[in-house]
Amino acid sequence: MGQFKIIEVTPKNVTQETLFCSKDIKSNGFKCKQDWFLEQYEKGLRLKILKSADEKMLGFIEHVPAIHAWRPIEAAEFMFVHCIVVYSKKDRNKGLGSMLIAEVEKEAKRKGLAGVCVMSSKGAWIADQSIFIDNGYEIMDQLGRFELLSKKWDTAIPNPKLIDWTKQKAKYKGWNLIYANQCPWHEKSVEAILNTAMDFDIDLKITKLETAQEAKNAPSGFGVFSLLHDGKLIEDHYLSATRFRNILKKELQLGT
Numbered sequence: 001m002g003q004f005k006i007i008e009v010t011p012k013n014v015t016q017e018t019l020f021c022s023k024d025i026k027s028n029g030f031k032c033k034q035d036w037f038l039e040q041y042e043k044g045l046r047l048k049i050l051k052s053a054d055e056k057m058l059g060f061i062e063h064v065p066a067i068h069a070w071r072p073i074e075a076a077e078f079m080f081v082h083c084i085v086v087y088s089k090k091d092r093n094k095g096l097g098s099m100l101i102a103e104v105e106k107e108a109k110r111k112g113l114a115g116v117c118v119m120s121s122k123g124a125w126i127a128d129q130s131i132f133i134d135n136g137y138e139i140m141d142q143l144g145r146f147e148l149l150s151k152k153w154d155t156a157i158p159n160p161k162l163i164d165w166t167k168q169k170a171k172y173k174g175w176n177l178i179y180a181n182q183c184p185w186h187e188k189s190v191e192a193i194l195n196t197a198m199d200f201d202i203d204l205k206i207t208k209l210e211t212a213q214e215a216k217n218a219p220s221g222f223g224v225f226s227l228l229h230d231g232k233l234i235e236d237h238y239l240s241a242t243r244f245r246n247i248l249k250k251e252l253q254l255g256t
Contacts, residue, residue, distance in 0.1 A: 004058070004096070006103055009047040011038050020049050020060040020085070022184035033184035043068040043212075046107070050086075050100055059086035061100040065111070066160065070182045070215035071119055071223040073148060075160030079108035081118040082182065084127050097131045105151070115152025117160045119221065121145045125183075125237040126222065146221040168219035172228040175202055180209035180224040185238050192241035193227070200248050 009017045014034055015025050022030040037045065045064040051057055062082040066075035073080065081104060086096050101116075108116050118137070120129035123145045129137075137149040141162040148162050172178075177193055179186045190206060197204035209215050209224065220226035220236035227235040227244075229251055239247075248254070 003053045004099065005051050005053070006100070007049045007051060009037075009049060011041055014038075017049060019047065019184060020057060027184075029184040029187045032181040032187050036181040040064065040068065040212075044111075048100060048103055050096055057087070059084070059096055059100060061085075061104060063104045063107070063116075065113070066117060068212045070180060070209075070212050072163035072165045072216050072218065072221060073117065073119070073160055074163060075117050075150070077114040077154070077157045078150065078152070078160055079104060079111070079113050079116045081116065081127075084118075084131070098135055101132070101135050109153070114154035114157035115150050117148060117150035119162075120147050120149060121221075123237070144221055162221075163216055165219055165221055165223075166233075168217060169228060169233055170231045172219060172231055174230065175204045176207065176226075176228045177204060178207045178209060178218055178220075178226040178228075180215055182215075182224045183238065186225060189225075189238045189240070193239055193244045196241045196244045196248070200245075200252070202248065 007017055014037065018025065019030060019033050019037065022033055024030055047060060047062045049057055050059045061084045063079055064082060066073060066078040066080035069080035084097060084100060105116055118132055120127050120132060122128060129147055129149060132149045137151045139147050140150050140159045141148040143162050148160055150160050177190065179190055194204060209218065215223040218226055219228060220233055222236040225237055226233060227239065234247055
């Protein structure tokens with residue numbers, strides 16, 4: 001690997017290596033993600049950080065056996081990639097993302113799994129499909145802005161598929177925010193959204209997902225973050241207070 005190395009985050013080194021997206025180990029977001037990570041680690045979740053020779057963090061990948069994935073998928077014999085990031089634009093197009101993907105594929109083979117799958121999108125907070133297509137992945141399913149891609153070496157195993165999250169939306173009446181601590185930024189977003197809702201005198205119901213199965217049955221493709229109003233999915237990823245304020249003005253038809 002030459003000038004690069006991949007460090008696996010474990011329960012023993014998590015405060016030393018951090019969780020890449022959250023490096024302030026005293027922050028609430030880090031603590032919530034850490035608690036989630038420790039619980040999911042027992043179910044096979046792994047987080048690998050790519051570093052340069054001088055210890056600079058360049059990127060990371062988070063993956064888990066798909067039966068424990070916090071996304072709306074059915075892929076029992078696969079490894080699933082939750083997140084992949086190469087942080088700096090200057091470090092992209094150097095094969096670093098492919099290096100991380102290769103590590104996941106090696107682990108999937110060691111565990112006797114049929115392949116690796118991942119959800120992608122051109123939208124925010126999720127990887128674009130291009131890096132996976134370049135690594136031999138194929139699109140298996142598609143819904144809304146999301147694609148499900150896979151690469152498998154056991155052709156006897158059925159292809160992975162998406163669970164239709166649109167069927168879950170109608171049961172959410174009023175304003176609802178559904179989230180999980182899979183992303184360390186969610187706690188900050190939830191607090192900002194709740195405070196903004198109170199400013200607008202909005203009754204916002206907040207539901208925290210506690211299991212992968214709950215995330216698989218969530219009302220959005222992202223699974224771990226869903227903002228709905230009367231059964232309509234408003235947003236499926238992290239929101240700032242400003243963004244939510246603009247959403248409220250539009251939904252409630254308020255003037256500026």
